[in-house]
Amino acid sequence: xxxxxxxxxxxxxxxxxxxxxxxxxxxxxxxxxxxxxxxxxxxxxxxxxxxxxxxxxxxxxxxxxxxxxxxxxxxxxxxxxxxxxxxxxxxxxxxxxxxxxxxxxxxxxxxxxxxxxxxxxxxxxx
Amino acid sequence: xxxxxxxxxxxxxxxxxxxxxxxxxxxxxxxxxxxxxxxxxxxxxxxxxxxxxxxxxxxxxxxxxxxxxxxxxxxxxxxxxxxxxxxxxxxxxxxxxxxxxxxxxxxxxxxxxxxxxxxxxxxxxxxxxxxxxxxxxxxxxxxxxxxxxxxxxxxxxxxxxxxxxxxxxxxxxxxxxxxxxxxxxxxxxxxxxxxxxxxxxxxxxxxxxxxxxxxxxxxxxxxxxxxxxxxxxxxxxxxxxxxxxxxxxxxxxxxxxxxxxxxxxxxxxxxxxxxxxxxxxxxxxxxxxxxxxxxxxxxxxxxxxxxxxxxxxxxxxxxxxxxxxxxxxxxxxxxxxxxxxxxxxxxxxxxxxx
Numbered sequence: 001x002x003x004x005x006x007x008x009x010x011x012x013x014x015x016x017x018x019x020x021x022x023x024x025x026x027x028x029x030x031x032x033x034x035x036x037x038x039x040x041x042x043x044x045x046x047x048x049x050x051x052x053x054x055x056x057x058x059x060x061x062x063x064x065x066x067x068x069x070x071x072x073x074x075x076x077x078x079x080x081x082x083x084x085x086x087x088x089x090x091x092x093x094x095x096x097x098x099x100x101x102x103x104x105x106x107x108x109x110x111x112x113x114x115x116x117x118x119x120x121x122x123x124x125x126x
Numbered sequence: 127x128x129x130x131x132x133x134x135x136x137x138x139x140x141x142x143x144x145x146x147x148x149x150x151x152x153x154x155x156x157x158x159x160x161x162x163x164x165x166x167x168x169x170x171x172x173x174x175x176x177x178x179x180x181x182x183x184x185x186x187x188x189x190x191x192x193x194x195x196x197x198x199x200x201x202x203x204x205x206x207x208x209x210x211x212x213x214x215x216x217x218x219x220x221x222x223x224x225x226x227x228x229x230x231x232x233x234x235x236x237x238x239x240x241x242x243x244x245x246x247x248x249x250x251x252x253x254x255x256x257x258x259x260x261x262x263x264x265x266x267x268x269x270x271x272x273x274x275x276x277x278x279x280x281x282x283x284x285x286x287x288x289x290x291x292x293x294x295x296x297x298x299x300x301x302x303x304x305x306x307x308x309x310x311x312x313x314x315x316x317x318x319x320x321x322x323x324x325x326x327x328x329x330x331x332x333x334x335x336x337x338x339x340x341x342x343x344x345x346x347x348x349x350x351x352x353x354x355x356x357x358x359x360x361x362x363x364x365x366x367x368x369x370x371x372x373x374x375x376x377x378x379x380x381x382x383x384x385x386x387x388x389x390x391x392x393x394x395x396x397x398x399x400x401x402x403x404x405x406x407x408x409x410x411x412x413x414x415x416x417x418x419x420x421x422x423x424x425x426x427x428x429x430x431x432x433x434x435x436x437x438x439x440x441x442x443x444x445x446x447x448x449x450x451x452x453x454x455x456x457x458x459x460x461x462x463x464x465x466x467x468x469x470x471x472x473x474x475x476x477x478x479x480x
Contacts, residue, residue: 088267
């Protein structure tokens with residue numbers, strides 16, 4: 001699942017995943033709220049529950065950090081295997097530290113998602 | 127006569143006053159002679175001036191003081207008093223220094239006011255500077271996203287339409303990608319630049335050790351250039367470690383980059399203590415810099431050479447300047463075109479944050 005308010009980024013990242021043949025289903029959500037709702041209603045889309053989430057941080061209304069807080073409250077069964085935080089700026093030390101401290105997200109990568117990044121993440125965590 | 131003269135006898139009575147004193151004291155001679163000091167100035171026995179006169183009377187030694195004096199009419203005056211023991215008692219010479227005192231006070235008040243103004247303006251400047259830095263940070267941060275989108279779509283375009291594009295169209299696309307990449311680099315440099323020293327701590331660092339680490343990081347580039355390095359004895363100082371590492375790295379990379387092609391490069395890195403700081407120098411025998419460019423090279427995005435001749439973003443020395451200023455030091459260059467350059471910077475002994 002891609003969670004990003006930027007439709008262009010969603011388009012591009014989905015395309016990279018599709019071209020790399022890395023996922024059976026790609027779900028894109030443009031707000032943190034919609035993403036949480038999707039996860040909550042797992043029963044309504046059986047077989048399409050995400051294993052891997054790429055999460056944008058800078059989003060209006062519910063940003064990535066707030067998403068992670070809500071996500072943490074979900075039943076274990078509704079959570080997915082891996083959440084990767086996607087950072088906008090290459091190496092903001094504050095954001096990296098926050099990923100480490102918050103602990104729900106397993107790792108972070110810098111945008112844009114590339115084929116190499118995707119292979120590496122799947123190799124490491126899936 | 128400008129000096130007031132009065133003689134006080136051991137019973138504290140005025141036995142002699144001159145005309146000037148009657149002007150100073152605002153009492154006529156008739157009102158003073160035969161009366162005691164306490165009659166005329168009730169409470170005077172508790173004052174400093176009384177104590178001095180008393181001491182002079184008892185010890186027979188001259189005394190001197192400046193007295194702040196409240197006139198019966200409420201105004202204030204300042205008198206320099208010189209007390210001299212005489213046969214009749216104590217002779218007090220008084221000089222009206224009110225004007226001088228007022229001038230001193232005015233000067234002092236003005237200085238305090240100026241200090242205050244300087245403080246206010248410095249604070250205002252610091253705030254403006256912070257705002258500018260914040261602006262650079264936010265701007266460079268937010269500019270990255272649209273740039274990435276452009277670069278993503280260039281990639282998509284290349285991948286999906288390569289069959290439908292002729293050579294010319296492809297070369298245009300390449301130029302777009304190149305310009306976009308360059309802008310991405312510039313924006314990222316600007317972001318890094320504005321981030322320098324944010325929430326950093328001063329730590330005790332062995333600069334000699336740090337420089338040898340930088341040299342070992344750069345060993346490939348050094349090998350290619352065939353440069354020889356001479357490193358003097360370098361101090362241990364409280365610095366922002368990452369930034370100081372970057373500073374030396376940038377200066378060394380510059381020396382490597384701007385070397386002469388027909389002469390082997392040698393670089394000297396030295397340090398000497400000067401007053402409360404250390405002055406470092408990085409000296410090379412490279413291509414040198416013309417004097418008219420000495421200031422410009424430290425400004426961000428300023429370059430002296432064509433991209434084709436020497437690649438770069440015009441940011442390295444701007445970084446260096448900001449890092450040195452972060453340490454409250456100064457950076458400068460001396461150079462002769464065709465002979466080499468010496469970059470000098472100071473790092474004061476700063477107190478550690480730890």
